Amino acid sequence: MSQNLKDKVAIVTGGAGGIGSRIAKTYAGAGAKVVIASRSQGKLDKVAGKIDGEVLALATDVTVPEQVDNMVAKTIDEFGGIDILVNNAGGAMFIKSPNDLEPNEWDAAIALNLSSVFLCSRAVSNNMMERGSGRIINISSVAGMRLSPSFVHYGAAKAGVINLTKGLAMSWAPNNINVNCIAPGLTATEGVANWLPEKTKEDGTSVPPLLYPPDPEHVADLALFLASELSAHISGELFPIRSLTELA
Ligand SMILES: NC(=O)c1ccc[n+]([C@@H]2O[C@H](COP(=O)([O-])OP(=O)(O)OC[C@H]3O[C@@H](n4cnc5c(N)ncnc54)[C@H](O)[C@@H]3O)[C@@H](O)[C@H]2O)c1
Known part of the structure; x- marks a missing residue:
């Protein structure tokens, strides 16, 4: 049993951004053929150029x-499944x-953070069923597990992703498709650089790594x-990953 993804084909949505591009790089490093998908072809091409391995950038x-159906069809054309x-x-x-919050803003947040998870999962499920196996990993947020008054739209959508994970996992368990959910806390990406705490304490010592936000890595x-095959019997589960300070 290993974490080797040799000859596996992976789609990473939002693959031009902080966490997504890092997942794409890690998967390619483990031997996978990777499709990165987000809206800007230019940004995707830049990220693809920095990853060693077989990477397809699909706007x-x-x-x-x-567009989701097209992403799936092109992946199957290029990589076979x-x-x-x-x-x-x-x-x-x-x-x-x-x-x-305006109603159209609510709709946009739900579309991006929740409906897209349903659309993309549904679009890949037929191919995974035909092949007799598959892995779906949903990136939620700790915002979906606790109160977030300035982001009710985001918290509600990410909470929906946690429940959707469980429903899809149960529905597709007979097809050997594992569906799991990662809920990061504040993660040290460029996009949230202004929100990150200092790495050094007032007394000049470093903040212990487990008390600091995780890196995308x-x-x-x-x-x-x-x-990977190491998680073969894990499905429908939620995995928070965060600084221990977020538990307080
Ligand atoms: N960074 C954090 O602190 C943090 C914490 C918890 C959860 N998350 C979640 O992790 C995921 C990645 O976050 P990130 O911090 O890397 O964000 P990011 O903004 O760096 O990357 C997000 C990516 O999604 C893409 N994207 C946005 N709208 C899209 C659309 N309509 N279609 C296709 N692609 C689209 C962007 O172009 C970008 O490539 C998100 O789901 C986010 O909610 C992030």
Whole structure:
């Protein structure tokens, strides 16, 4: 049993961003053929150029069903099938109290963070069923596990992803498709650089790593475990990964 993904085919949505591009790199390093999908072809090409291995960059808006179907069809054309889907595209989009949030903003947040997970999972499921196995890894957030008053749209969508994970896992268990969910806390990506705490304490000593937000690499290592044969009997589960300070 190993974490080797040799000859496996993985789609990583939001693969031009912080956590997604790191997962793509980790999967390629483990031997997978990787499709990275997000909206900007230019950004995807830049990321693809920095990853050693077979990488296909497909401009895709994961909120648009036709574009999702196209992403799946092109992956099957190019690589012959799909073994792994990481539903990573997402983001809080707005920091607003519920009263200030417009209905169209609510809809957009749900479309990006929840409906896209359903659309992409549904789109790959037929191919995974035909092949008799598959792995789906959904990136939720600790915002989906606790109160988040400035992000009710994001918290509600990410909570939905946790429940959707369990429902899809049960539905597709007879087809040998494992569906699991990672819920990162604040993670040290470029996009949240302004929110990260200092790495050095007032007395000049370093903050212990487990009391500091994880790096994208830590999330990617968990995503590798959930894509590998080491997690063969794990499905429908939720894996938070965060600084211990977020438990307080
Ligand atoms: N960084 C954190 O602190 C943190 C914490 C918890 C959860 N998360 C979750 O992790 C995931 C990745 O976050 P990140 O911090 O790397 O974000 P990021 O903004 O760096 O990357 C997000 C990626 O998703 C893509 N994307 C956005 N809308 C899209 C669409 N409609 N179609 C296709 N792609 C789209 C972006 O282009 C980008 O490539 C998200 O689901 C996010 O909610 C992040």
